[in-house]
Amino acid sequence: MFFKRAGVFNHANRWVNWGDKSSYVWVDALRYEMAWELSQTLSEDYNLEIQAAIATVPTITEIGMAAFLPGAETSATVVTAGDSKLGLEINGTVVKDRPGRIKFLQDNTGVNVFVTKLGDLLPKPKRKERESIQQAKLILVTSQEIDAIGEGDNVRLARRTMDEILNELKKAFRVLTELGVETIIFAADHGYLFGEELSNDMKIDSPGGDTADLHRRVWVGKGGRADTAFLRAKLSDFGLGRDLEIATPWNFACFKIKGRAEAYFHGGLSPQELIIPVVTLIPKQNISVGITSEISWTMEPGSQKISTRFFSVTIKGDATGIFELVPPKVRVEVRVKKDCISQPATASYGFEEATGDVQLQKTVDNPRAIESNTIALLITQDQPAKTVASVHLLDAVSGAELARISKIEMAIAI
Secondary structure, three states, rough: OOOOOOHHHHHHHHHHHHHEEEEEEOOOOOHHHHHHHHHHHHHOOEEEEEEEEOOOOOEEEEEEEEHOOOOOOOOOOOEEEOOEEOOOOOOOOOOOOHHHHHHHHHHHHHHHHEEHHHHHHHHOOHHHOOOHHHHEEEEEEEEEEHHHHHHHOHHHHHHHOOOHHHHHHHHHHHHHOOOOOOOOEEEEEOOEEEEOOOOHHEEOOOOOOOEEEEEOEEEEOOOOOOOOOOEEEEHHOOOOOOOOEEEEEEEOOOOOOOOOOEEEEOOOHHHHHHEEEEEEEOOOOOOOOOOOOEEEEEEEEEEEEOOOOOOEEEEEEOOOOOOOOOOOEEEEEEEEEEEEEEEEEEEEOEEOOOOOEEEOEEEOOOOEEEEEEEHHHHEEEOOOOOOOEEEEEOOOOOOOOEEEEEEEEEEOOO
């Protein structure tokens, strides 16, 4: 089945005819269930709609990202693009990489387009970036963090940090909203498989023949052999035209390739690779703006040194201002200098699985106090003995620092 691009780019009519200031966020390798989890944390501040769509085959970045472009819903053909790469031909133009996608978008939307990356929005965009966003009609934001860390083949690091992208996206949406964006549409080019490292019995030979492109999970080309270990089909069977063919393993096996990742894959036709999210966010008029009362915070570490991978801190708060206490949503980080080296793991209550944020609440018997909450953190980066770290309590919405423990020694045995 061909990717339902109409569910994504038909929103372009809103940019041109309705005058909305909109943002298009392309997230490389955001699986559907990840987007669903993220959406649950956004419903308080946004009216949202999440749709499941089918990615364009083969489920690789060059094709999936180009499928987001205007015109791809009616005219798209997978073609060879040199150097054993593929591109997507849209109305006579071959699009094969990020610069090509950006140029095509700018040339075919009829509005002022500003292009940026997720990392450039966080923690706060620079002045020039902010001004460009405010002046543009359409803001394109691209994110490659998930795909980059997965294909980096550091399986241990990828498993620990991949879900952190959800929190980064949430912060970026807040930045865009504050800069006047009225509609945010985010979508993924493909999903992925991320399991155990490949064993030799899970590696199979590719068809060979005239190979146009070869990945762990997909072969594209002409000729070669057939085999019961993989499916073969014409790309024209998927509405993608011409004479190229596709082959992909029936199960979770992969083609033999030198190098490349050994546990993270995409390119094939499994549901995990094919089913992608398309999410539309419209900020609510009453979007929360943070704390309505001044709060005096107390932070108590679970130990005087960080001596294991798990570290806990207990936080409490008492209102000191005259306004009603509204318990904030918070985040706790352990930092060495400016680098965050921790990941939220659990909390006594209010823990948000998708982002690691924690929604605090008032005590039952005192509406001017915040219920004590113990938050556990996983230390994700090795540090030399006697490294001095700091622990930070942050407002999860604004990113403002509420309190900190300035010095705590790292003493984890490596």
